[in-house]
Amino acid sequence: MSEPVDWLPDGTPYSPRFGDRYHSENGGLTQARRVFLHGCGLPEAWAGQPQWRILETGFGFGLNFLVTWAAWRADPARPTLLHFVSTEAWPVSAADLLRATSVHPELAPLAQALHDQWWGLLPGVHRLRFDEGRVLLTLYVGDTQAMLRQQSLTVDAIYLDGFSPQRNPESWDLHTLKAVARCCRRGTRLATWTIARAVRDALAQCGFEVTRVPGVPPKRDNLHATYHPRWEPRTTRQSASAATPEPA
Ligand SMILES: C[S@@+](CC[C@H](N)C(=O)[O-])C[C@H]1O[C@@H](n2cnc3c(N)ncnc32)[C@H](O)[C@@H]1O
Structure with a gap:
């Protein structure tokens, strides 16, 4: 069954399970662009x-x-392949997905394409292909920590986007962040909107250099981090340029 969603009067989706909004009240689009995309230097x-x-x-x-x-x-200098991997324990319905995303006209065709492939998301790994396989979306349907522990994955950027650490502590705890750090190469950049002390400390413990940066409203500060452990990580991770594209 799909995850039930409530809709706030301003149109923001709200999770009854976590008692929190899915996006900040200033609109998810600004947050997505400025906190996450720009936050990872993209x-x-x-x-x-x-x-x-x-x-x-x-x-x-x-x-x-x-x-x-x-x-x-939109980027003429874009990489040949964009591989976006995301975890989700409680997928929303295709109808709710479209309702939340199609309100942004510039995203509507992409939202429709995502909606059309949004079915059969049982627990496990799902690979969705867009733009003739040049954009891959791998969905790990299950708990973030458990799913990441089972995968061998190396990424160039990380968006940390759970609900608030008070309401959704397992998305931010040390064990989950360790599982995230296992997916990093030296230089992997991470962005998030919380500067909670416990999150900063856990990231530092996992080998990230953490910086507090001016925030995107309503947050006064955001957090940027780069994976740069003082120790040599056990697995040798490839740099972005040296990596071989994964099969589509
Ligand atoms: C703030 S919302 C993410 C918004 C999203 N990034 C977007 O662009 O629309 C947090 C999401 O994390 C999911 N989540 C919370 N705890 C999780 C866990 N332990 N494992 C996997 N997903 C989790 C929730 O179901 C929810 O969809």
Whole structure:
């Protein structure tokens, strides 16, 4: 069964399970662009690369994915392959997905394309293909920590996007962030909207250099981080330019 969603008077989707909104009240689009896309140095960072791999925790309505895909389409220096990997334990219905995303006219065709492939999302790994396979969306349907522990994955950027750490602590705890760090190469950039002390400390413990940056309203501050452990990570992770594109 799909995850039930409530709709606030301003049109923002709200989770009765977590008692929190899916996007900030200023609109998910600004948050997606400024907190996550720009927060990871995109689109500049992917210019001229053969591929760019992004891991998101918490797919929700896919706004971050759609905004990233739209930026990729608009960029003449885009990587040949955009691979967006996201975790989601409670997928919403296709109708709710379309309702939340199609209110943004610039995203409407992409939202429709996502909606058309949004079915049969049972627990496990699902691969959706867009733009002739040059944009891949891999959905890990299940708990973030459990799913990431089972995968061997290396990414160039990370969007951390659970509900608030008070309401959704398991999305931000040390064990989940360790599973996220396992997916990093040296230099992987991470962005999120929370500057909660516990999250900053856990990221630092996992090998990230953490910086507090001016926030996107309603947040006064946001958080940027780069994976740069003082130790040599056990697995040798490839740099973006050295990596081989994954099969479509
Ligand atoms: C703030 S919303 C994400 C919004 C989304 N990134 C977007 O662009 O629309 C957080 C999401 O994380 C999911 N979530 C919360 N805890 C999770 C967990 N432990 N494992 C996987 N997904 C989780 C929720 O179901 C929700 O969809």
